[in-house]
Amino acid sequence: MSAPAMHNAPVGPARPWYREPWPWILMALPFSAVVGSIATAWIAVVHNDPLVADNYYKEGLAINRDLDRDRAAAAAGYHADVMVSEDGSRVRLYLTGGAALPDSVRLRFMHPTRADWDRSVELKGRQTGWYEGQLDLPAAPRWRVDLENQARTWRIGGEWRPVDGAAKLEPRG
Helix, strand or coil: CCCCCCCCCCCCCCCCHHHCHHHHHHHHHHHHHHHHHHHHHHHHHHCCCCCCCCCHHHHHHHHHHHHHHHHHHHHHCCEEEEEECCCCCEEEEEEECCCCCCCEEEEEEECCCCHHHCEEEEEEEEECCEEEEECCCCCCCCEEEEEEECCCCCEEEEEECHHHCCEEEECCC
16 A cells, blocks of 8 residues: 555745734724723813812801801792793893892802803892893703892702793792
8 A cells, every 4th residue: 555645735825914804803802992991081181070079178168158048048038030031141030028129139050060051140120029131041951040149148049941931949948
């Protein structure tokens, strides 16, 4: 018997690694993790969290002063109805209660999550109980609204949703 004949099939030149699909498929997962990490770091650096207080102790002490202002408004019996034009450019307010109504009041609209959208406007008294002012209010579905006198001795507030129309402000607590 003779030994089986070996066939020497011609072998072409080896392909370089970067021409093969498997190294690219295996590198895709770690590469996507690196891209995701860079995107997460960029978001964390560019978009800081404005809801965290720098000095929470002082803000905690300020809460007690705010509660005193709420109690003063409740004792005086202040209530208000706030009406904002559809385009958010004018605001009217009807204030009741108190021994003597102030000549002007300060109305603040605070967005729940975007501090840069918060607005404050001084409203001048037009007739007994009625106040008006100009406003530049961004369109948002919900606002927290606070009303206080210029001396900041009392405060009333509430929540306003533009789809509901007028907001009712009452003493808290």
